[in-house]
Structure formats: structure tokens, C-alpha cells
Amino acid sequence: MEEDFELLAKFKKGDQQAFELLVRKYKMTVYNTIYSIMGNAQEADDIAQEVFLKVYTKADSFKGESSFSTWLYRITVNRCVDELRRRKNKIISYETEFNQEEKLKLKDVLASRENDITEKLRRKELQDIIQKAMNSLPEKYRIILTLKEIEGLSYKEISQIMKISLAKVKIWLFRARQKLKGKLAFLYSQGE
Amino acid sequence: MSCKKFKILLSAYLDQEITQDEEKKLLNHLKTCLDCARELKYLKQMKRVFLLKEKKEPQEFFETRLFARIRSKRERLAWRAYLPVFKKSILAVLIFFLLVVGLLNYRNFLYHRPAEIISDLLIDTEIEENFEEELLEIYYGPLG
Numbered sequence: 001m002e003e004d005f006e007l008l009a010k011f012k013k014g015d016q017q018a019f020e021l022l023v024r025k026y027k028m029t030v031y032n033t034i035y036s037i038m039g040n041a042q043e044a045d046d047i048a049q050e051v052f053l054k055v056y057t058k059a060d061s062f063k064g065e066s067s068f069s070t071w072l073y074r075i076t077v078n079r080c081v082d083e084l085r086r087r088k089n090k091i092i093s094y095e096t097e098f099n100q101e102e103k104l105k106l107k108d109v110l111a112s113r114e115n116d117i118t119e120k121l122r123r124k125e126l127q128d129i130i131q132k133a134m135n136s137l138p139e140k141y142r143i144i145l146t147l148k149e150i151e152g153l154s155y156k157e158i159s160q161i162m163k164i165s166l167a168k169v170k171i172w173l174f175r176a177r178q179k180l181k182g183k184l185a186f187l188y189s190q191g192e
Numbered sequence: 193m194s195c196k197k198f199k200i201l202l203s204a205y206l207d208q209e210i211t212q213d214e215e216k217k218l219l220n221h222l223k224t225c226l227d228c229a230r231e232l233k234y235l236k237q238m239k240r241v242f243l244l245k246e247k248k249e250p251q252e253f254f255e256t257r258l259f260a261r262i263r264s265k266r267e268r269l270a271w272r273a274y275l276p277v278f279k280k281s282i283l284a285v286l287i288f289f290l291l292v293v294g295l296l297n298y299r300n301f302l303y304h305r306p307a308e309i310i311s312d313l314l315i316d317t318e319i320e321e322n323f324e325e326e327l328l329e330i331y332y333g334p335l336g
Contacts, residue, residue, distance in 0.1 A: 020255070020259070023255060023258065024255070027250055027254060027255070028247055028249070028250070031248065031249075031250040031254075032247050032248055035248055036245075041248070041251070042251070044250075045250050045251045045254065048250060048254070049254070049257065049258050049261065052258055053258070053261060053262065053265065056262055056265070057265070057269075126244050126245075127245060127246060127248075130241060130242070130244060130245045131245075133241070145242075148207065149239070149242035149245075150242065150245060154209070155204075155207065155209045170200060170203070170204050170209070171200065173203050173204070173207070174199065174200045174203040174204075177203050177235060177238060180238060181234055181235075181238060184238060184241065187237060187241075
């Protein structure tokens with residue numbers, strides 16, 4: 001955290017390399033957060049670029065009231081929300097239903113041991129399946145699950161990023177998991 | 193506490209975001225409630241699904257593309273930084289130009305009247321001269 005503040009202070013004084021270091025440090029975080037929320041690699045790449053451009057031009061507005069990463073997450077989430085609102089006027093549909101093969105694959109992997117080599121290979125195929133489950137959720141639940149499960153943030157950090165109370169974070173995560181449970185019901189049934 | 197409230201607590205318990213008191217109550221409840229115990233098992237399984245999700249790399253040359261965009265933005269911003277200075281200079285030149293043009297036109301208006309007005313004046317002068325000649329002829333007879 002201190003390192004981020006230092007880099008940002010250097011960048012504000014005109015050190016371009018400090019900004020490049022911040023980009024290198026956070027590009028994966030920003031990209032994966034966006035990808036998980038938007039569900040599309042190309043879109044995630046474009047938005048990630050815009051996020052860093054915004055950081056570049058608005059660095060002076062960061063007063064250090066939160067950590068740099070919280071500020072960066074807030075910019076990222078806000079940009080995704082803007083894009084999702086814009087997208088509402090367009091007809092974009094992502095496939096959110098699982099086919100039989102996908103269901104079996106997910107069940108198999110969850111049943112297998114962690115250190116299995118074949119499992120690691122299968123994991124790659126699973127990424128699309130997990131993303132499909134995420135895409136089926138309403139936006140706010142997709143955002144909150146991304147911040148919690150993909151980024152591993154605390155409730156306090158999530159409440160700062162999404163600007164909601166801690167109680168709301170708790171309820172939204174509960175509801176998001178209930179919705180996801182419905183989507184992954186085949187994992188719990190014995191029949192399939 | 194109802195089962196629904198315990199289920200909300202279960203979600204927070206999984207994230208290690210409940211107080212010690214809440215945890216104590218929850219664990220006691222789980223001993224007696226099969227439905228909530230099953231729910232906890234499902235939630236743990238769901239959490240495992242997310243552990244399978246791997247981090248993806250952005251598309252190729254992410255940084256190169258970004259820094260190129262930043263460079264072009266910086267150039268635009270640099271030009272904009274001079275814009276207020278440019279604005280003042282352009283305004284000063286414009287005011288000076290208008291003043292010069294205005295002054296020249298004013299002088300033209302005073303000293304160079306339009307052609308038709310001058311010709312009218314010439315006609316008037318001619319008439320006046322003819323009138324004087326006519327008067328001289330009346331008093332002194334035909335000239336020459």
C-alpha cells in the first residue's frame with residue numbers, strides 16, 4: 001500500500017516510469033475483474049485500457065482517503081457499470097445455459113483430487129463454464145461475487161468500492177450465492 | 193433466530209466475516225438443523241468452483257497499446273495547456289486588427305467621399321460658376 005502511494009506521488013511529480021510500474025502491478029487485477037463482470041475478453045481489454053487512461057488523467061483527484069487499489073477498483077467497477085448501462089440499449093445475449101457435457105465436466109473436476117495433473121488440464125476448459133454461470137447473474141450480484149470470490153476482498157473493501165453498507169454487502173452476497181446455487185443445482189443432485 | 197437469518201450468516205461465515213458471538217450461535221444451530229448443514233456444504237462446494245477460476249492475461253501488447261494511447265493523449269493535453277495563452281494572443285490580434293480597420297474606414301469616410309457624392313458636388317460648383325458668368329455678362333456685357 002505504501003509502495004502504491006509512493007509510486008503515485010512520483011507519477012504526480014512527472015515520473016512516467018512510476019505510472020508504468022503501477023500498470024504492470026495492477027493490469028491483471030483490473031483485466032480479470034472486468035472480464036468476470038462483463039464476460040467478454042475483447043471488451044475487458046478495451047475497458048481495462050480506459051481504466052488506466054482515467055487513472056493517468058485523474059491521478060491528481062486521488063487524495064489518499066482510501067488505498068490506491070480501492071480507488072482503482074472503484075474506477076474499474078464504475079466503468080463496468082457505465083458500460084452495462086450503455087449495453088442495455090443494445091441486444092447482446094450471452095449463453096448462460098449449461099449443456100450436459102459441461103455439467104459432467106464441472107462435476108468431475110469438483111470430485112477429483114487437487115494435485116491431479118489431468119484436473120489441471122481440465123481446469124482450462126472449465127473457465128468458460130464458470131464464466132457462463134457468472135453471466136447468468138444480475139449485474140450487481142456479478143460485481144459483488146467478482147470482488148469477493150475472484151479478487152478475495154473483504155466486506156469493508158467491497159462496501160467502499162460499491163459505496164454500500166456492510167449489511168448490504170452481506171445480504172447481496174447471500175442473494176448472489178442463492179442465485180448461483182440455483183444455476184449450479186446439478187452439482188448437488190445425485191441424478192445427473 | 194430463523195433459519196433464513198442463519199443462512200445469511202452462513203454466507204458471511206464462509207467469508208470469515210461474522211463476530212465470535214454470531215459464530216457460536218451458528219455452530220450451535222448447525223448441530224441441530226440438517227437443512228442449514230446441507231446449505232453450508234453447498235456453499236463450500238460453490239466456493240471451490242471459484243477457486244478453479246484462473247486469472248487470465250490481457251490481450252497481446254496491452255502495455256504497448258496503452259502507453260501509445262497515453263502518449264497521444266499527453267500530446268493533446270500539452271496543446272490544450274497552451275490554449276488559454278493562444279486564446280489571449282488571438283483575441284489581442286483580433287482587437288488590434290479591428291481597431292486598425294475601423295480607424296482607416298473612419299479616415300476614408302472623412303476625406304474620401306464616395307464618387308457619386310463628389311460628382312454631385314462638381315455639378316453644383318459648375319452651376320455656381322455659370323451663374324457668376326451670367327451675372328458678369330448682365331453688368332458688363334458679353335465677355336471677351
